[in-house]
Amino acid sequence: MRLRRTPKLLAALAVFVPLLSAQAPGPPAPAGAPMTAPAASGQISTVPDWRLQTSKVVTAGGDTFSQPAYDDSGWYPVPARSTVLAGLVANGKYGDVNYGTNLQRAERSEFTVPWWYRKAFTADPQPGAHTFLKLNGGIISRGEVWLNGVKVAGTDQVVGAYPTHEFDVTSLLRKGGNALAIKAMPADPQQDLSIHFIDWAQLPPDRNQGLFRDVQLTRSGAVSLRDIRADGDLPLPDLSSADVTVKADVRNNSAQSVTTEISGKVGEIPLNRMVTLAPGETRTLTFSPADTPALKIAQPQVWWPFTMGGQPMYEASLDAAVGGALSDSVETKFGIREVTSRLNQGAREFSVNGKPFLVRGGGWASDLFLRTDLRRIGDQLNLVRSMGMNTIRLEGKPENDEFYDLADQLGIMLLTGWECCSKWEDYGSFDAEDNVVAGQSAESEAKRIRNHPSMLGFMIGSDAAPGAGLEKIYLDALNRADWKLPVISSAKAFSSPQLGSPGMKMDGPYWWEPPNYWYNEQKGGAFGFASEIGPGPTIPEMEELKKFLTPEDIAKLTDYNATQYHLSPSTTFNKLSFWGTALDRRYGRPANPEALVRKAQLANYETNRAQFEAFGRDWSDSGKPATGVIYWMLNNAWPTAYWHLYDYYLDTAGSYFGAKTALRPLHVQYSYDDKSLAVVNTGLETVPGLRVEVTVFNADGTEKAKETRPVEAKANGSVRVGTLPQPAGLSTTYFTRLLLTDAAGKVLDRNVYWLSTRADTLDYGSSTWYHTPQTGYADLTGLDQLPKGSIAAHAKSTVEGDRTRTEVTLTNNAAGRQVAFFVKATVRKGAGGPEVLPTDWSDNYVTLWPGETLRLSATYRSADLGGTAPVVELSGHNVEPLVVAAPGRY
Numbered sequence: 001m002r003l004r005r006t007p008k009l010l011a012a013l014a015v016f017v018p019l020l021s022a023q024a025p026g027p028p029a030p031a032g033a034p035m036t037a038p039a040a041s042g043q044i045s046t047v048p049d050w051r052l053q054t055s056k057v058v059t060a061g062g063d064t065f066s067q068p069a070y071d072d073s074g075w076y077p078v079p080a081r082s083t084v085l086a087g088l089v090a091n092g093k094y095g096d097v098n099y100g101t102n103l104q105r106a107e108r109s110e111f112t113v114p115w116w117y118r119k120a121f122t123a124d125p126q127p128g129a130h131t132f133l134k135l136n137g138g139i140i141s142r143g144e145v146w147l148n149g150v151k152v153a154g155t156d157q158v159v160g161a162y163p164t165h166e167f168d169v170t171s172l173l174r175k176g177g178n179a180l181a182i183k184a185m186p187a188d189p190q191q192d193l194s195i196h197f198i199d200w201a202q203l204p205p206d207r208n209q210g211l212f213r214d215v216q217l218t219r220s221g222a223v224s225l226r227d228i229r230a231d232g233d234l235p236l237p238d239l240s241s242a243d244v245t246v247k248a249d250v251r252n253n254s255a256q257s258v259t260t261e262i263s264g265k266v267g268e269i270p271l272n273r274m275v276t277l278a279p280g281e282t283r284t285l286t287f288s289p290a291d292t293p294a295l296k297i298a299q300p301q302v303w304w305p306f307t308m309g310g311q312p313m314y315e316a317s318l319d320a321a322v323g324g325a326l327s328d329s330v331e332t333k334f335g336i337r338e339v340t341s342r343l344n345q346g347a348r349e350f351s352v353n354g355k356p357f358l359v360r361g362g363g364w365a366s367d368l369f370l371r372t373d374l375r376r377i378g379d380q381l382n383l384v385r386s387m388g389m390n391t392i393r394l395e396g397k398p399e400n401d402e403f404y405d406l407a408d409q410l411g412i413m414l415l416t417g418w419e420c421c422s423k424w425e426d427y428g429s430f431d432a433e434d435n436v437v438a439g440q441s442a443e444s445e446a447k448r449i450r451n452h453p454s455m456l457g458f459m460i461g462s463d464a465a466p467g468a469g470l471e472k473i474y475l476d477a478l479n480r481a482d483w484k485l486p487v488i489s490s491a492k493a494f495s496s497p498q499l500g501s502p503g504m505k506m507d508g509p510y511w512w513e514p515p516n517y518w519y520n521e522q523k524g525g526a527f528g529f530a531s532e533i534g535p536g537p538t539i540p541e542m543e544e545l546k547k548f549l550t551p552e553d554i555a556k557l558t559d560y561n562a563t564q565y566h567l568s569p570s571t572t573f574n575k576l577s578f579w580g581t582a583l584d585r586r587y588g589r590p591a592n593p594e595a596l597v598r599k600a601q602l603a604n605y606e607t608n609r610a611q612f613e614a615f616g617r618d619w620s621d622s623g624k625p626a627t628g629v630i631y632w633m634l635n636n637a638w639p640t641a642y643w644h645l646y647d648y649y650l651d652t653a654g655s656y657f658g659a660k661t662a663l664r665p666l667h668v669q670y671s672y673d674d675k676s677l678a679v680v681n682t683g684l685e686t687v688p689g690l691r692v693e694v695t696v697f698n699a700d701g702t703e704k705a706k707e708t709r710p711v712e713a714k715a716n717g718s719v720r721v722g723t724l725p726q727p728a729g730l731s732t733t734y735f736t737r738l739l740l741t742d743a744a745g746k747v748l749d750r751n752v753y754w755l756s757t758r759a760d761t762l763d764y765g766s767s768t769w770y771h772t773p774q775t776g777y778a779d780l781t782g783l784d785q786l787p788k789g790s791i792a793a794h795a796k797s798t799v800e801g802d803r804t805r806t807e808v809t810l811t812n813n814a815a816g817r818q819v820a821f822f823v824k825a826t827v828r829k830g831a832g833g834p835e836v837l838p839t840d841w842s843d844n845y846v847t848l849w850p851g852e853t854l855r856l857s858a859t860y861r862s863a864d865l866g867g868t869a870p871v872v873e874l875s876g877h878n879v880e881p882l883v884v885a886a887p888g889r890y
Helices: 007-014 084-090 374-387 401-410 432-449 468-480 515-519 542-548 551-558 577-587 593-620 654-662 781-785
Strands: 044-046 049-054 076-079 115-123 130-135 142-147 150-159 165-168 176-184 215-220 223-233 241-252 258-266 269-277 282-287 296-298 314-322 325-334 339-344 347-352 355-357 359-363 391-395 413-417 455-459 528-533 626-631 666-670 676-681 687-698 703-713 717-723 733-741 747-756 774-776 791-800 803-812 820-829 846-848 853-861 870-875 882-885
Touching: 049 084, 076 084, 130 142, 150 165, 215 223, 223 258, 223 314, 241 258, 241 269, 241 314, 269 282, 339 455, 347 528, 347 626, 359 413, 359 593, 374 401, 374 654, 391 528, 391 626, 401 413, 413 432, 432 455, 432 468, 515 593, 542 551, 542 593, 551 593, 577 593, 577 774, 577 781, 593 626, 593 654, 593 666, 593 676, 593 717, 593 747, 593 820, 654 666, 666 733, 666 747, 676 687, 676 703, 703 717, 733 781, 791 870, 791 882, 803 820, 803 846, 803 870, 820 853, 846 853
Parallel strands: 223 325, 359 391, 359 626, 391 413, 413 455, 528 626
Antiparallel strands: 044 215, 049 076, 049 115, 115 176, 130 165, 130 215, 142 150, 142 176, 223 241, 241 282, 241 296, 258 269, 258 314, 314 325, 339 347, 347 355, 666 676, 676 717, 687 703, 687 733, 733 747, 791 803, 803 853, 820 846, 820 870, 870 882
């Protein structure tokens, strides 16, 4: 059958993007953009922007503010999706809230009172037409809704961050001018089922008070269509057919019985049904192979995570007609795929389309002010896919619809659920209203995301599991939403009565650990499903630090006992503490912040690589399998120097490239526990005829051992390839280079380690929930005594649509044996200009031995060059900086 795709979707699927080109729209509508209520059935009008003001300044009520004639010219103009603080930041009230301590200029007391949102619009109501006001998410913490001087809903009804609401406002609309006013009450995540950032960043002073999702007006005739959903059932393990089912709720808005014709398509398969509804009746309509045989699709185009296959999408659409005239219409996209899960040796294991799926993902941080920047989100998801990461966990902050659309297109799996450390898990405090809001939240979110093939499951707890009563509320809500994916009791090892064991662990760490930690089958080591673990501080490069740290902040980075505002509000995580101790002991104490930043990239690279490599290797451990790992965290809500794989400004430093190395689809790697070598293959086909070449070098470049071993890469798994040679006379700090080649000698993967004859040792008996302390340290200080290296380079650029691709060829041209260690390339806006961000590099922080040549490629928006010619700047641990032009046509 033929797939129906919009041009936007076709553009996104046509190319494996390093950067999205089609999804990101232009800038948001300017404040004051005109709005008109929908004029035809099936149409939707989204509020494009608001006027915002505090109740400290305007002291009247909604009956006044929602009058069309009210003068709101003194109010703040703010974007459509805008919490109170986001709106004030957009108006420049506090300056650059990312820099230094400027965020403290927004005093908490400003947000302990209600704030008002207002929007004027025009309408032309017609007899027989019905207009509905839709809140696509709740109002934080709760709200009043007023239209044309009449209260539509009060704070007893509009409660919580996630419940959706729809109100029939047909009788309230006026021909000509109308006005909508919404009152947002103060927010407290310890008292409200809202949104909380815990210790991920400094907390937003407004606690995300206000609106963060779209408010819309929709129009239909006597019959409305709602909640269309579609899915395909595969007779696993057979993928040669699929039973597609389409459902929608059909509602009679009138006081009379009505007969409606429901017609539509799945791809090119026609759907048709006549339905008679009693006055006010809502009925769920189902199309399935039982009544529409063509919905048993032969040879369906199956959707896969990107590491396993392609991402074809189907479209389902329905129209409701009354008396031959269109009354309403709905459509949705969906993918044919099936997700299941089980406990494997007590560990949660997911399968997609019948194939076991090793989750190697990261924890997502929404913007601190809940702003929606589609281009930024697209850029981040492209960096995720380019890194090779296959899953994102959304803890307690389900994103807006566009996020899921992009994940569908890119084949990135999503694991969602509620957050910890707030009202959501203060189960003992729940009253009757909280129970209602919790159920409404689960049902609303499940309905919103259930059609997306990128969804992997829903966790109804994070650091706790609900008891029997609340668990039933959640499960009943998910059932009402036709949720068909795995439901998990908790991200921690807490069972709930019906769901049982989650098969997940949350044993830390959240702070620095050396690479060998991940291979020990204790705590957060590579066994089971680790729902959130990571090695803590992640220091960006100096150019990035200067964007958000003052000179004084940068100067005190070498004081590991100093409180760092851009770490965390938590006293557990607001100092570099033993991360700095480990850096000093392993790499040598940095003489200044510049040296600290340089050595931090080494530490970030090696431990992040080890974390993902360990779980990749032990995926095939039949006795104690590693089934999943979520790196804590993927990104930052606000600029910080910890918990990220790429920084707030989308720069990719040592942390990112360590992970990217580990996540290559066909990868050769070293094991820090038993010195074994392994090849990990995330593809679904066995790859025969491969060879592993392992070379061991002393720090001075002397080759100490070299061996070549045959290997067949196991499908969707790992295989061991002997152990690392242990020649005599190794320097205390030494290097290992691994090459994976095919039968023709082509290099498929390359991996370089800097190792020590002295081991890191750990004291598990003194572990805390966030850290296992070290008792001994690897000696990598020899890196500071490397002989001076030398590189040559040339670059060229090619324009590809709205992107530029710059290719850089690096050669170690040293006359002796000197290694060129940890060489980093950046693309600049002209000589001496700032770095172009975001840039998607094929690889970076590379190491070369004399005579070796490596080719790197970088892709970025041509417009981000700002009209300048690109220049490539190279730097390294033991090489002099080098600048080369990247000529081409721009």
